[in-house]
Amino acid sequence: MARVVLKNLNKKFAETHAVKDVSLTIEDREFVVLVGPSGCGKTTTLRMIAGLEEATSGEIHIGDRRVNDLPPRDRDIAMVFQSYALYPHMTVYDNMAFGLKMRKFPRREIEGRVRDAAEILGIQDLLGRKPRQLSGGQRQRVAVGRAIVRHPRVFLFDEPLSNLDAKLRVQMRVELKRLHDRLQATAVYVTHDQVEAMTLGDRVVVMHDGRVQQVGEPLEVYGAPRNRFVAGFIGSPSMNFLETTVAESAGALYAEAPGIRLRVPAERSKRLSAYTGRPVTLGIRPEDLCSAAGDDSPGFSFEAVVEVVEPLGSEILLDVRAGNASLVARVSPATRVKPHEKIRLAFAPERIHFFDPETEEAIPLSI
Amino acid sequence: MRRSGPFRLAGAAVHRAVVLLFAAFAVFPFYWMVVTAFKQNSDLYVGAMNTAHNPFIFNQAPTLDHVKYLFTETPYPTWLFNTLSVGLIVVAVTLALAVPAGYSLARLSGRWGERLGIGVFLTYLVPSTLLFIPFSRLISILGLQNTTWALVLVYPTFTVPFCTWLLMGFFKSLPAEIEESAMVDGCSRLGATVRVILPLSVPGLLTAVIFSLTLVFQEFVYSLTFISSVEKMTVSVGVPVALIRGDVYYWGSLMAACLVTSVPLAVVYNLFLDRFIGGITGGAVKG
Numbered sequence A: 001m002a003r004v005v006l007k008n009l010n011k012k013f014a015e016t017h018a019v020k021d022v023s024l025t026i027e028d029r030e031f032v033v034l035v036g037p038s039g040c041g042k043t044t045t046l047r048m049i050a051g052l053e054e055a056t057s058g059e060i061h062i063g064d065r066r067v068n069d070l071p072p073r074d075r076d077i078a079m080v081f082q083s084y085a086l087y088p089h090m091t092v093y094d095n096m097a098f099g100l101k102m103r104k105f106p107r108r109e110i111e112g113r114v115r116d117a118a119e120i121l122g123i124q125d126l127l128g129r130k131p132r133q134l135s136g137g138q139r140q141r142v143a144v145g146r147a148i149v150r151h152p153r154v155f156l157f158d159e160p161l162s163n164l165d166a167k168l169r170v171q172m173r174v175e176l177k178r179l180h181d182r183l184q185a186t187a188v189y190v191t192h193d194q195v196e197a198m199t200l201g202d203r204v205v206v207m208h209d210g211r212v213q214q215v216g217e218p219l220e221v222y223g224a225p226r227n228r229f230v231a232g233f234i235g236s237p238s239m240n241f242l243e244t245t246v247a248e249s250a251g252a253l254y255a256e257a258p259g260i261r262l263r264v265p266a267e268r269s270k271r272l273s274a275y276t277g278r279p280v281t282l283g284i285r286p287e288d289l290c291s292a293a294g295d296d297s298p299g300f301s302f303e304a305v306v307e308v309v310e311p312l313g314s315e316i317l318l319d320v321r322a323g324n325a326s327l328v329a330r331v332s333p334a335t336r337v338k339p340h341e342k343i344r345l346a347f348a349p350e351r352i353h354f355f356d357p358e359t360e361e362a363i364p365l366s367i
Numbered sequence B: 001m002r003r004s005g006p007f008r009l010a011g012a013a014v015h016r017a018v019v020l021l022f023a024a025f026a027v028f029p030f031y032w033m034v035v036t037a038f039k040q041n042s043d044l045y046v047g048a049m050n051t052a053h054n055p056f057i058f059n060q061a062p063t064l065d066h067v068k069y070l071f072t073e074t075p076y077p078t079w080l081f082n083t084l085s086v087g088l089i090v091v092a093v094t095l096a097l098a099v100p101a102g103y104s105l106a107r108l109s110g111r112w113g114e115r116l117g118i119g120v121f122l123t124y125l126v127p128s129t130l131l132f133i134p135f136s137r138l139i140s141i142l143g144l145q146n147t148t149w150a151l152v153l154v155y156p157t158f159t160v161p162f163c164t165w166l167l168m169g170f171f172k173s174l175p176a177e178i179e180e181s182a183m184v185d186g187c188s189r190l191g192a193t194v195r196v197i198l199p200l201s202v203p204g205l206l207t208a209v210i211f212s213l214t215l216v217f218q219e220f221v222y223s224l225t226f227i228s229s230v231e232k233m234t235v236s237v238g239v240p241v242a243l244i245r246g247d248v249y250y251w252g253s254l255m256a257a258c259l260v261t262s263v264p265l266a267v268v269y270n271l272f273l274d275r276f277i278g279g280i281t282g283g284a285v286k287g
């Protein structure tokens, strides 16, 4: 049983308040990903869980123990560092065996565990080498191996894939996921890559500026972002934002921006009517825009001028200008458009988001 | 564009010539020591008018007379022993103080660490010609005049600051994540330092050892001030005292003494430092 519970965790450095009031419960065997832009306090949070950084205030529980005052070695955790931090003077075998030796495991047990881990990771042939004789991907595996031989209650990963090239990163991502299914241990994984976050996490914790913005399953965070930051951060290319004004006309609500007039879907009108005459931020993901023929979805489409066409093979990214707003649309590769042409874009009405421009909070569907 | 044949050759030749020049510059003192130490006196002391005499080579058969004289007629072996024993104790004291100090300055005290480090280094810059006066008072209060313990006490005042500073830089260059990893793996901070940081610091530690030894071997002012009996002297003071009598220089034996003292140091420098420095931390972090 290794639930990790953070209660009102804070960390202040000399000038920076790096982690602000973070409360989070990570269930036993759960794979939780902390994601956020550079400097948002992910690493600091992870290091506090590891005991490498002292919390300024707040509590950390692992299992049923409060671990604030325990040194790292007594927390029963294993950590994979961004730089891997292998011991350069030891062989791969000794690197992996080190933690077990420190804990006075019998030699045979150590040997068995190291061989097992090496097999899982496919590094049996490297056991006699020194870290400097390994490639980046191999070092990464050794670092993971060093963590798994210990059978810790909690795994901590700090951007373990960020030093790998794109292809290897995708491959290791899959392997890590498989490994987690196999090991059934609690894992906290830090990354600034939202694709990694979405694909690996049972749940995703989006952080910004030291605060937790939203916690949820990947699709939940993607589909119902709680505020403008989360909406813009999760998803690639990121969500389009339009500064609009809510207007009422003939019993329906419209979000208006220069050159664009979009009908607010009926189910959203209830909450938005309070904003009549006031600005709201409308959010729409590039993949929720498609090219519309003629005028087949009145109220839910608008005219735009294509500026840049980026064909990606499986899809086309269109940078378009509508009124004075720039938008990105992700359309089917069958779409035939050229720069400077006009295009009619329709959006899925149930997939638009509204944000209060002042608080930047999402305006929920209903009360 | 690649340079064409003749230009490349000329470049290589210039390169070789420069390297040779520096090599000659470095080797010449040793060569001169060897030649002088093993020359017969009649080969050594020749009138300045005798232009036919080539001073750079052995004109007569080499001799061991000067070396014999040095080891049998002067207390040179005793001085060597004094120097070595003072050196070893000073090295031990220096490492015992400078390793923890350098480590804490590198890791534990943030921005202040750097300032303190510079402060420590500045104390090293105070010249011994200034310090020997207050020190001699201290030494006499402690009753250590004319003992090698005076040197054991005084030498760390310049080896410790310098080595602390040197090791601080070295520890800083080792990624903190390596020892943090060891701490997660089951070590205390002390354990992580001993098991991971120190093995990686061998080049730094060796540099500190060699530096301290060299300073002890060549130190003159304190040794001259605090030691008066011939049999307690160190090499650096004993040799000139015994082998320069008035204006008579026993060049052969002087050079033999220098040779015996400096060659081991030179060998150690070249053998160990080249092998250890660099390379050893390779592979610790990313690719």
Ligand SMILES: Nc1ncnc2c1ncn2[C@@H]1O[C@H](COP(=O)(O)OP(=O)(O)OP(=O)(O)O)[C@@H](O)[C@H]1O
Residues within 6 Å of the ligand: A013, A014, A016, A017, A018, A036, A037, A038, A039, A040, A041, A042, A043, A044, A045, A192
């Ligand atoms: N030891 C430290 N001393 C002072 N400030 C620090 C220290 N460590 C981190 N910070 C500050 O705390 C904030 C959060 O840092 P942290 O390393 O947790 O960010 P991160 O989310 O991991 O970013 P990245 O994605 O770049 O790794 C940053 O503003 C950073 O400058």
Ligand SMILES: [Mg+2]
Residues within 6 Å of the ligand: A042, A043, A044
């Ligand atoms: Mg980080």
